[in-house]
Amino acid sequence: xxxxxxxxxxxxxxxxxxxxxxxxxxxxxxxxxxxxxxxxxxxxxxxxxxxxxxxxxxxxxxxxxxxxxxxxxxxxxxxxxxxxxxxxxxxxxxxxxxxxxxxxxxxxxxxxxxxxxxxxxxxxxxxxxxxxxxxxxxxxxxxxxxxxxxxxxxxxxxxxxxxxxxxxxxxxxxxxxxxxxxxxxxxxxxxxxxxxxxxxxxxxxxxxxxxxxxxxxxxxxxxxxxxxxxxxxxxxxxxxxxxxxxxxxxxxx
Amino acid sequence: xxxxxxxxxxxxxxxxxxxxxxxxxxxxxxxxxxxxxxxxxxxxxxxxxxxxxxxxxxxxxxxxxxxxxxxxxxxxxxxxxxxxxxxxxxxxxxxxxxxxxxxxxxxxxxxxxxxxxxxxxxxxxxxxxxxxxxxxxxxxxxxxxxxxxxxxxxxxxxxxxxxxxxxxxxxxxxxxxxxxxxxxxxxxxxxxxxxxxxxxxxxxxxxxxxxxxxxxxxxxxxxxxxxxxxxxxxxxxxx
Numbered sequence: 001x002x003x004x005x006x007x008x009x010x011x012x013x014x015x016x017x018x019x020x021x022x023x024x025x026x027x028x029x030x031x032x033x034x035x036x037x038x039x040x041x042x043x044x045x046x047x048x049x050x051x052x053x054x055x056x057x058x059x060x061x062x063x064x065x066x067x068x069x070x071x072x073x074x075x076x077x078x079x080x081x082x083x084x085x086x087x088x089x090x091x092x093x094x095x096x097x098x099x100x101x102x103x104x105x106x107x108x109x110x111x112x113x114x115x116x117x118x119x120x121x122x123x124x125x126x127x128x129x130x131x132x133x134x135x136x137x138x139x140x141x142x143x144x145x146x147x148x149x150x151x152x153x154x155x156x157x158x159x160x161x162x163x164x165x166x167x168x169x170x171x172x173x174x175x176x177x178x179x180x181x182x183x184x185x186x187x188x189x190x191x192x193x194x195x196x197x198x199x200x201x202x203x204x205x206x207x208x209x210x211x212x213x214x215x216x217x218x219x220x221x222x223x224x225x226x227x228x229x230x231x232x233x234x235x236x237x238x239x240x241x242x243x244x245x246x247x248x249x250x251x252x253x
Numbered sequence: 254x255x256x257x258x259x260x261x262x263x264x265x266x267x268x269x270x271x272x273x274x275x276x277x278x279x280x281x282x283x284x285x286x287x288x289x290x291x292x293x294x295x296x297x298x299x300x301x302x303x304x305x306x307x308x309x310x311x312x313x314x315x316x317x318x319x320x321x322x323x324x325x326x327x328x329x330x331x332x333x334x335x336x337x338x339x340x341x342x343x344x345x346x347x348x349x350x351x352x353x354x355x356x357x358x359x360x361x362x363x364x365x366x367x368x369x370x371x372x373x374x375x376x377x378x379x380x381x382x383x384x385x386x387x388x389x390x391x392x393x394x395x396x397x398x399x400x401x402x403x404x405x406x407x408x409x410x411x412x413x414x415x416x417x418x419x420x421x422x423x424x425x426x427x428x429x430x431x432x433x434x435x436x437x438x439x440x441x442x443x444x445x446x447x448x449x450x451x452x453x454x455x456x457x458x459x460x461x462x463x464x465x466x467x468x469x470x471x472x473x474x475x476x477x478x479x480x481x482x483x484x485x486x487x488x489x490x491x492x
Contacts, residue, residue, distance in 0.1 A: 002327070008357025012343065019345045087341035091402075094305045094335055095358035096327040253268070253299075253308045 009105030028067035060125035061212040062184035068114045076154025077167045099246035110151030138214035152237035178204040256319040258441035263313035273299040275465035288456035296465040334408035336399045338415040342387040349383040359406040373401040410441045453482040
């Protein structure tokens with residue numbers, strides 16, 4: 001195992017993140033603030049309670065997941081694609097780094113980025129809404145699983161894309177709609193029975209519901225089910241990212 | 254007999270039905286200055302890419318200092334530094350960090366690496382630009398940085414793909430002098446270039462590839478005799 005190489009790749013990814021901080025770190029913070037003001041404080045004051053907690057408390061974990069998912073996928077996919085496009089990824093490909101090390105490097109940096117974004121939004125939640133996670137182990141566990149899943153998806157789409165537009169396809173037609181109907185703003189208990197059943201097939205619902213457990217201690221479905229769905233998808237995506245990287249898919253001729 | 258720096262045996266590389274490299278075999282001795290020449294599309298870059306791991310091999314084998322590039326890839330890659338023709342630096346790092354991070358990918362870090370990065374920047378006249386990204390360098394500076402990056406992990410084999418493309422005569426002569434010194438110090442060098450006088454000046458052995466086949470492999474002196482390399486090259490590749 002090339003530990004120094006792996007550590008260097010992780011460091012490089014974080015340097016990239018902070019070099020484009022106005023694209024990666026501040027947008028989720030600003031967007032979250034706006035969501036909290038509009039939905040949490042203004043409209044939310046008219047909603048009594050959801051899942052037995054004040055609406056603003058219910059909202060915060062959903063907003064964290066929203067930004068973690070969006071930020072992790074966006075950064076991972078654009079880093080891989082840009083590396084291919086600018087050919088700078090060749091620095092990694094000619095070095096003594098294995099496919100496993102490359103994938104771990106991108107995924108670990110994705111996890112660190114996700115934790116950083118989550119920490120900022122959590123801090124906003126503490127200051128503005130006075131809400132704190134009840135279960136920190138679950139909080140970090142779910143963020144890690146979700147970050148693994150979306151970093152791996154970012155690698156997959158970063159490898160497959162022929163232009164930046166292709167990367168946006170998953171965000172526009174997959175991630176954004178599924179996250180918004182996945183329980184960021186409402187409990188699925190508010191939805192008609194048929195839509196509730198359909199929601200169970202929405203992976204984003206399980207991510208948000210599992211994460212919300214860490215704040216409220218309750219969810220719409222059993223925690224084991226949500227965690228199982230998220231972990232299963234993370235393993236699947238990681239396996240595909242690893243297989244493509246090991247094959248040198250669109251990396252090596 | 255010492256292990257050759259490069260041993261290529263029956264290398265074949267196909268892209269679908271197109272054969273880019275068609276069963277070439279040759280060896281480059283440890284310490285040699287080897288020129289790999291050929292017209293555009295002859296298979297030079299494909300051969301180089303196969304050596305450094307940027308391209309898979311359809312058939313045949315490549316070993317660098319006895320390490321097979323597929324089976325023993327990690328040991329093989331440590332031995333080689335590549336200076337590609339295209340500028341593919343990391344745009345988020347300053348040029349000193351480009352060198353330090355590249356060393357990191359090779360498993361190297363610490364004060365010795367930082368010193369070597371500073372030495373290379375000084376050797377190539379880039380010290381004053383150390384904190385800038387490569388996008389702010391001139392073409393000649395970028396070319397020198399390419400070479401510095403390839404050398405940061407002190408490879409035993411240096412592969413140069415058109416190292417003097419687009420640089421002025423003064424810098425070209427300066428680079429020639431540096432490459433001679435490096436070779437004299439024991440580094441094996443493989444050079445691909447379209448400047449045939451450059452290959453004639455620097456290389457002690459030359460291989461010529463055309464349409465994926467090796468059509469000449471000799472010492473420079475026996476290949477050209479009393480003619481110029483350009484005449485010989487044109488005669489061989491126009492057949």
